[in-house]
Amino acid sequence: MTCELLFRDDAYLKSCAARVVALSERGIELDRTVFYPRGGGQPGDTGGLRRADGVEVRIVDARQGEGAATVVHVPEPGAPALAVGDLVTAELDWERRYAHMRIHTALHVLSCVVAAPVTGGNIAADKGRLDFDIEMSRLDAERIERDLNALLERDGVTETVWITDAELDAQPELVKTMSVQPPRGAGRVRLLKIPGIDLQPCGGTHVRHLAEIGRIKVLRLRSEGKRNKRVEIGFA
Numbered sequence: 001m002t003c004e005l006l007f008r009d010d011a012y013l014k015s016c017a018a019r020v021v022a023l024s025e026r027g028i029e030l031d032r033t034v035f036y037p038r039g040g041g042q043p044g045d046t047g048g049l050r051r052a053d054g055v056e057v058r059i060v061d062a063r064q065g066e067g068a069a070t071v072v073h074v075p076e077p078g079a080p081a082l083a084v085g086d087l088v089t090a091e092l093d094w095e096r097r098y099a100h101m102r103i104h105t106a107l108h109v110l111s112c113v114v115a116a117p118v119t120g121g122n123i124a125a126d127k128g129r130l131d132f133d134i135e136m137s138r139l140d141a142e143r144i145e146r147d148l149n150a151l152l153e154r155d156g157v158t159e160t161v162w163i164t165d166a167e168l169d170a171q172p173e174l175v176k177t178m179s180v181q182p183p184r185g186a187g188r189v190r191l192l193k194i195p196g197i198d199l200q201p202c203g204g205t206h207v208r209h210l211a212e213i214g215r216i217k218v219l220r221l222r223s224e225g226k227r228n229k230r231v232e233i234g235f236a
């Protein structure tokens with residue numbers, strides 16, 4: 001069941017009114033949502049769905065459903081049942097999501113500080129990491145931390161840009177993350193643009209101003225294999 005993905009246009013929406021359109025063993029589908037479904041290394045959102053009578057269903061995860069624009073809201077075991085047609089207020093655990101937005105956006109900047117192909121990544125509320133195809137000897141924690149914070153201090157403003165599949169095909173250098181190919185088939189691809197710093201396909205949620213991220217520290221560097229040198233960062 002197609003769902004209007006409100007976080008795509010406004011990552012700062014903390015809640016929305018919605019209608020339950022489908023129920024399954026996997027969870028609850030709504031006609032619109034602020035919940036980001038797990039993907040691209042970013043965890044699914046948690047929060048609650050509250051009925052008009054005050055009954056709240058705790059949501060412990062959000063996953064993509066059958067189609068691209070579908071979100072399954074996973075209820076806590078034993079949560080009160082909802083029915084198709086119920087009107088609810090969908091509300092995020094905002095502090096957790098906002099932390100994901102800050103770490104996620106910091107990783108975009110990190111991918112420009114380390115000049116190597118990205119082979120993987122992951123985001124949590126207190127830290128995040130990217131894996132690079134690079135020699136371990138070329139990674140310097142102090143240098144990465146200094147360059148990363150220097151870019152964050154410039155306080156650029158992030159923008160969402162859409163291009164066609166054909167335009168992306170003509171610029172393959174935009175796809176930095178080898179393990180995560182941008183979603184295709186809808187005819188257009190969403191990009192995150194940080195003017196002067198980064199431009200790459202991404203369907204995740206980002207902060208508007210780089211200054212919102214605050215200072216970042218490199219938590220550790222570690223080899224995870226020949227083509228995976230891991231850089232882990234967190235809030236300083």
Ligand SMILES: [Zn+2]
Nearest residue numbers: 104192202204
């Ligand atoms: Zn992103």
